[in-house]
Amino acid sequence: MALTGDLFIASKRVHRDGPGFQAVAASTGAPLEPSFSVATKEDVEAATAAAEAAFPIYSNLPREKRAEFLEAIAEEIDALGETLTERAMQESGLPHARLTGERGRTSGQLRLFAKELRLGEYLRARIDHAIPDRQPAPKPDLRLRMIPVGPVVVFGASNFPLAFSVAGGDTASALAAGCPVIVKGHSAHPGTSELVAGAIERAVARTGMPAGVFSLINGAGNEVGSALVSHPVVKAVGFTGSRGGGTALMKLAASRPVPIPVYAEMSSINPVFLLPAALESRAEALGKAYIGSLTMGAGQFCTNPGLVLALESPALDRFLAAATEAVSGAAAQTMLTPGILKAYEQGVARWAAAPGLNQVAQGQEGSASCGRAALFTMTGADFIADPSHAEEVFGAASLLVRCATIEELLKVVSLLEGQLTATLHLDDADTEVAAQLLPLLERLAGRILANGWPTGVEVTDAQVHGGPFPSTADGRSTSVGTLAIDRFLRPVAYQDLPAALLPADLRDGDAGIPRRIDGKPTL
Numbered sequence: 406m407a408l409t410g411d412l413f414i415a416s417k418r419v420h421r422d423g424p425g426f427q428a429v430a431a432s433t434g435a436p437l438e439p440s441f442s443v444a445t446k447e448d449v450e451a452a453t454a455a456a457e458a459a460f461p462i463y464s465n466l467p468r469e470k471r472a473e474f475l476e477a478i479a480e481e482i483d484a485l486g487e488t489l490t491e492r493a494m495q496e497s498g499l500p501h502a503r504l505t506g507e508r509g510r511t512s513g514q515l516r517l518f519a520k521e522l523r524l525g526e527y528l529r530a531r532i533d534h535a536i537p538d539r540q541p542a543p544k545p546d547l548r549l550r551m552i553p554v555g556p557v558v559v560f561g562a563s564n565f566p567l568a569f570s571v572a573g574g575d576t577a578s579a580l581a582a583g584c585p586v587i588v589k590g591h592s593a594h595p596g597t598s599e600l601v602a603g604a605i606e607r608a609v610a611r612t613g614m615p616a617g618v619f620s621l622i623n624g625a626g627n628e629v630g631s632a633l634v635s636h637p638v639v640k641a642v643g644f645t646g647s648r649g650g651g652t653a654l655m656k657l658a659a660s661r662p663v664p665i666p667v668y669a670e671m672s673s674i675n676p677v678f679l680l681p682a683a684l685e686s687r688a689e690a691l692g693k694a695y696i697g698s699l700t701m702g703a704g705q706f707c708t709n710p711g712l713v714l715a716l717e718s719p720a721l722d723r724f725l726a727a728a729t730e731a732v733s734g735a736a737a738q739t740m741l742t743p744g745i746l747k748a749y750e751q752g753v754a755r756w757a758a759a760p761g762l763n764q765v766a767q768g769q770e771g772s773a774s775c776g777r778a779a780l781f782t783m784t785g786a787d788f789i790a791d792p793s794h795a796e797e798v799f800g801a802a803s804l805l806v807r808c809a810t811i812e813e814l815l816k817v818v819s820l821l822e823g824q825l826t827a828t829l830h831l832d833d834a835d836t837e838v839a840a841q842l843l844p845l846l847e848r849l850a851g852r853i854l855a856n857g858w859p860t861g862v863e864v865t866d867a868q869v870h871g872g873p874f875p876s877t878a879d880g881r882s883t884s885v886g887t888l889a890i891d892r893f894l895r896p897v898a899y900q901d902l903p904a905a906l907l908p909a910d911l912r913d914g915d916a917g918i919p920r921r922i923d924g925k926p927t928l
């Protein structure tokens with residue numbers, strides 16, 4: 406399947422003759438064919454106008470039709486098979502097995518949202534019947550449902566070229582909600598983006614969707630993304646990337662004449678707590694597993710375990726020895742882009758030069774495009790004196806904080822910023838300490854794990870991939886799992902409307918979806 410380098414405006418390919426840009430092979434830096442069109446201001450206007458025109462049609466389609474559309478996208482992505490995986494490998498440097506899994510996760514989450522649509526629970530339909538003779542005043546008839554917010558802009562993420570990019574979780578949840586989507590493609594994987602956009606284009610045609618339901622716009626530099634976020638028809642933004650990028654977009658969205666929410670997933674160091682009994686019973690195994698999680702995907706996961714906390718003990722020395730050995734033997738891995746590699750190396754150099762931090766291990770050397778794993782330690786007292794080292798270093802670098810007392814450990818926790826995850830390694834004898842930590846961790850993070858590692862996010866109904874700032878812009882939401890749909894919905898209440906005007910889901914009789922009627926859940 407030959408790539409054309411085209412943009413997709415309202416599900417149609419558009420070529421621009423001006424200066425384009427090329428992807429580079431992550432492992433060698435060699436340019437990859439073809440040259441990709443850069444969107445003009447007119448393209449931004451055309452995509453947003455098409456999205457606005459599609460919104461009333463798409464959002465009012467029966468849920469079944471939208472479910473069939475999501476399933477058609479999933480089928481088209483699956484049908485791309487190795488063509489997609491191979492291009493994604495070239496552009497991202499991520500290994501085959503990882504990208505095969507990610508392709509399945511991408512089509513799987515589209516299918517999960519199709520199921521969510523059929524279930525209809527996300528509508529949160531509620532009916533409170535009128536009580537005309539209530540004293541001292543009559544009670545009106547009130548009925549509530551969630552409706553889609555309008556066109557959504559999604560920024561493709563560099564580190565998940567499939568599952569968090571063109572047809573990733575943000576796009577799947579916005580399309581499920583009933584919102585047209587305009588994707589700002591990531592310039593690190595334009596070929597992968599084009600292949601997935603082609604799959605969506607075919608699904609639009611197969612299922613008769615309004616063309617403006619999807620556009621893909623490319624353009625390196627901030628101009629295109631800023632123009633999209635500033636555009637009056639855009640009603641929400643989904644983003645995964647740097648803290649600088651995410652906060653810049655949050656500011657831009659908040660300064661619009663009509664501000665809009667930006668659901669940005671940014672930086673997280675995912676603290677891992679090694680509680681004493683667990684550490685005593687399996688220090689070596691924990692040390693090895695920690696580095697397995699740290700080095701997965703060259704550490705380029707926002708769920709990477711960047712911080713480990715434990716009390717000083719001989720068991721902690723055993724843990725550190727095992728982790729040191731694993732890091733020293735870890736192969737260097739290709740990083741996503743030269744920019745991300747440079748930022749990683751600068752972060753490691755900053756830690757290496759910082760007073761109080763000791764580099765205890767470094768991974769194997771590799772080619773010029775590879776990052777080397779790095780392990781540092783620090784005392785709890787030094788961390789408390791300067792907690793700035795808790796800033797994310799994106800890649801396979803991690804910091805072990807050795808605390809003298811539980812009080813010191815709790816103080817360290819109180820200095821941490823918001824996190825996507827917090828992990829406890831515990832045995833039965835650790836329950837008391839764990840119970841002490843748990844309320845702090847609930848305030849700190851979106852997901853709390855026991856005896857596991859934070860990388861690898863299961864896509865399910867009960868998942869939360871979000872957390873207090875700066876792990877995300879707004880800790881009240883998730884970008885993975887079916888609850889992600891909530892970000893692109895808002896409630897509307899209908900008071901005393903005649904039945905003929907009410908949406909079918911809110912009329913009396915069996916609507917076939919879960920509802921709360923006069924305070925009682927149905928179905």
Ligand SMILES: NC(=O)C1=CN([C@@H]2O[C@H](COP(=O)(O)OP(=O)(O)OC[C@H]3O[C@@H](n4cnc5c(N)ncnc54)[C@H](OP(=O)(O)O)[C@@H]3O)[C@@H](O)[C@H]2O)C=CC1
Nearest residue numbers: 563625626627630631646647650653671672707745748799
């Ligand atoms: N925690 C996490 O999950 C992740 C963190 N990162 C961090 O981000 C760094 C850079 O990686 P990258 O993926 O390129 O992330 P960026 O945040 O730099 O870019 C992500 C996307 O946002 C756009 N963008 C960024 N800043 C702005 C802005 N001010 N205005 C408008 N658009 C903007 C970029 O456009 P364009 O490229 O066209 O300029 C790109 O499409 C990494 O080194 C790492 O530190 C990255 C990925 C995931």
Ligand SMILES: O=C(O)CCC(=O)C(=O)O
Nearest residue numbers: 705706707708860861862
């Ligand atoms: O680990 C995952 O599956 C998701 C991680 C993620 O969202 C990220 O790295 O940006």
